[in-house]
Amino acid sequence: MIELVEYIAKALVDHPENVTVNQVEGEQSIILELKVDPEDMGKVIGKQGRIAKAIRTVVKAAAAKEGKRVVVEII
């Protein structure tokens, strides 16, 4: 799942070299922490979080296929 988040984020931002994703195992779910260049924050969040929501939706769909619960956090 890390690769998927990284892949989407890199395609959206202007500084793909500064994209990192960390995985934190939660009790019931996996938390993926997405970090991007400060200049690119808007590119992964969007107006009213629309881009962030779309990323979460796609990652959730991929995770559901594997029977996992995944949360994407942008930090």
Next chain:
Amino acid sequence: MKVLEKQAKTVDEAVKLALDELRVSREEVEVDILEEGNKGILGFLSKSAKVRVTVKPKPEEIAVNFLKGILNFIDSDAEIKSSLEDDILKLEIESKDAGILIGKHGSNLDALQYLTSLVVNKNCKDFVRVVLDAENYREKREETLERLAIKMAEKVKETKKSIVLEPMYPNERRIIHTALQKDRRVTTKSVGKEPYRRIVISLR
């Protein structure tokens, strides 16, 4: 991305050489002039022109590549068909298991469509509208929304009370507005802010 550098007497000639070799038209490339070139005097001191020609990635290539990258994680057997008409890029996913790609009320399809549109328009100069579909979902959804619109309009006429629908995306709201435009007894309007904007159907 294909890049080619060419030298010739003039800039135009150098560009033409590059286009012939790449077998593309002038609209499909971007040209950087590296050296202007100089005719000199009677052939003396002449300098040749040098250009760098870069083939611009096509929107359909960008879109299909991006989507394939995502689908590898979700449904690796899926195939994508694309067609570009005017400024509308239509993409169709063919898959045995399209359910997961569509999601509830098409939420997954909408998310994929939105991300693809962002990536395509980030890399292309002219705005392209991206429409993503799987198993004719869009057409079916349109029919469903039209039926819903007519049913709700009937209810408004019966009860003489306004009805507020669920929040919907602009493209879905447009379908409802259009479906009820000709109905002389009811009127539709959208209220609230995105993404919670919803349609109100009321008596005229």
